Amino acid sequence: MTILSEEDIALAGEYVLGLLDAAGDASATARIATDAMFAAEVEAWRVRLAPMLSGDANVPAHIWGNIQNALPEQTGQDVGSGKLLFWRSLTGISVSAAAILGILLLQKPDAAAPPAPEVPLIAALGSETGEASLTASYEAGTGRMIVTPVSLDTGELYPELWIIPADGTPHSLGIVASDKATTMTVPLESRQYMGSGGTLAITPELQTGGPGGKPTGPVIASGKITTL
Amino acid sequence: MAADSASSDLDSARRARLADALVRTGHGDRSAFEAVYRATSAKLFGVCLRIFPDRNEAEEALQDAYLTIWNKAASFESGRASPISWLVAVTRNRAIDRLRARGKAGMTSLDEAAEIADPAPLADAQLLASGENHVLHGCIEALERRDANFIRSAFIGGATYADLAAREGEPLGTVKSRIRRALIKLRGCMEGAS
Incomplete structure (x- = not known):
């Protein structure tokens, strides 16, 4: 059994304290959904820090009435309606997924009349230091992927994107832009790796990419692919 | 162990009941939502008062927090988090959002x-x-x-x-x-x- 590194333990604490910027927060939220050990450390920090917020207080009686009045009108088809449940669960999805969905909708000019959409795969790529972060969304049907940098600086070098499946071997998906969204079509031979659970990662490389199709630079941002 | 078991049984029963009510809230069950409110409002009001010492602001933050809980309850996963720490986290984060929106955070x-x-x-x-x-x-x-x-x-x-x-x-x-x-x-x- 592996244990969480000190960096990850501190990251979980930073997340609970609310210290991370929006991108760092989104990437930690995505990680909670995919990494049970990290999720457990987040829960442990919530329990550890909870006494700072403790101290019960008597609530004025009118508050419950106000809350009830502010609830949406009852439609009579709430409970057990599968479709509604789906949308309710969407309203509860993590900030990261919601933010990525927002980006997706902004990027698709034809999104005004949404057809029955295929469920996209998404990933929030981040680093422990929060210095580099990106989001990616992928449609398996078309192989289309949009990679959007939130903050990304590779200096003289170029950010190369990799897909790393369970066996740990990185496969290059090419260089992406560091200052604007990159839309790409994932090559047919790499699509087999683009499933839920694979990891996307960025390393700084020469403009021609890592020699021999292998990364040479350190991973400056990474994130697991997950279903929206 | 034996001496503690009665009170810890009570705790875990209470926790299971709350988790169940929260899950049902996620399905749109208003009476379950009321049960969540009855069981947790004193504690969550305490959270709001820590962040907003002004009572009126804390009351508004509390109402806002419960509306957020209503909307987000479907994302609560009972296997991953205890219901109370989930509720406290939602309340704290929502209250901090309000604080930030007013430009009062971190000042x-x-x-x-x-x-x-x-x-x-x-x-x-x-x-x-x-x-x-x-x-x-x-x-x-x-x-x-x-x-x-x-x-x-x-x-x-x-x-x-x-x-x-x-x-x-x-x-x-x-x-x-x-x-x-x-x-x-x-x-x-x-x-x-x-």
């Missing part, structure tokens, strides 16, 4: 935050919490004063790294590594004490 130094006058605490809940309270406060006091202040300013005052760096006139990286070191130390202290 004040929160040295005194630990000493904020308790808003009409309920005696037995206070007693129950005091054991854990003692460990956390002891371990925070064991940190350097500035680090302890950073942690309080973030958790209760909504300060981000950028706020703290600006306030201290220090590079972001310096503040980050200080706090990360302090967090590891705090965790070590609390694990050692329990």
Whole structure:
């Protein structure tokens, strides 16, 4: 059994304290959904820090009435309606997924009349230091992927994107832009790796990419692919 | 073990009931939502009062928090988090969002935050919490004063790294590594004490 590194333990604490910027927060939220050990450390920090917020207080009686009045009108088809449940669960999805969905909708000019959409795969790529972060969304049907940098600086070098499946071997998906969204079509031979659970990662490389199709630079941002 | 079992059985039964009510709230069940409210509003009001010492603002934050809970309940996963820590996290984060929206977050130094006058605490809940309270406060006091202040300013005052760096006139990286070191130390202290 592996244990969480000190960096990850501190990251979980930073997340609970609310210290991370929006991108760092989104990437930690995505990680909670995919990494049970990290999720457990987040829960442990919530329990550890909870006494700072403790101290019960008597609530004025009118508050419950106000809350009830502010609830949406009852439609009579709430409970057990599968479709509604789906949308309710969407309203509860993590900030990261919601933010990525927002980006997706902004990027698709034809999104005004949404057809029955295929469920996209998404990933929030981040680093422990929060210095580099990106989001990616992928449609398996078309192989289309949009990679959007939130903050990304590779200096003289170029950010190369990799897909790393369970066996740990990185496969290059090419260089992406560091200052604007990159839309790409994932090559047919790499699509087999683009499933839920694979990891996307960025390393700084020469403009021609890592020699021999292998990364040479350190991973400056990474994130697991997950279903929206 | 035997002596404790009665009260811990009661605790786990209460927790299971709350988790169940929260899951049903996620399905749109209003009576389950009311049960969640009855069981947790005193505690969550306490959270709001920590963040908004002004009672009116705290009341608004509490109403806002329960509407957020209603909307987000479907994302609660009972296997992953305890219902109460999920509810406290949603309430704290929502209240901090409000604080930030008003431009009030991270502005004040929160040295005194630990000493904020308790808003009409309920005696037995206070007693129950005091054991854990003692460990956390002891371990925070064991940190350097500035680090302890950073942690309080973030958790209760909504300060981000950028706020703290600006306030201290220090590079972001310096503040980050200080706090990360302090967090590891705090965790070590609390694990050692329990």
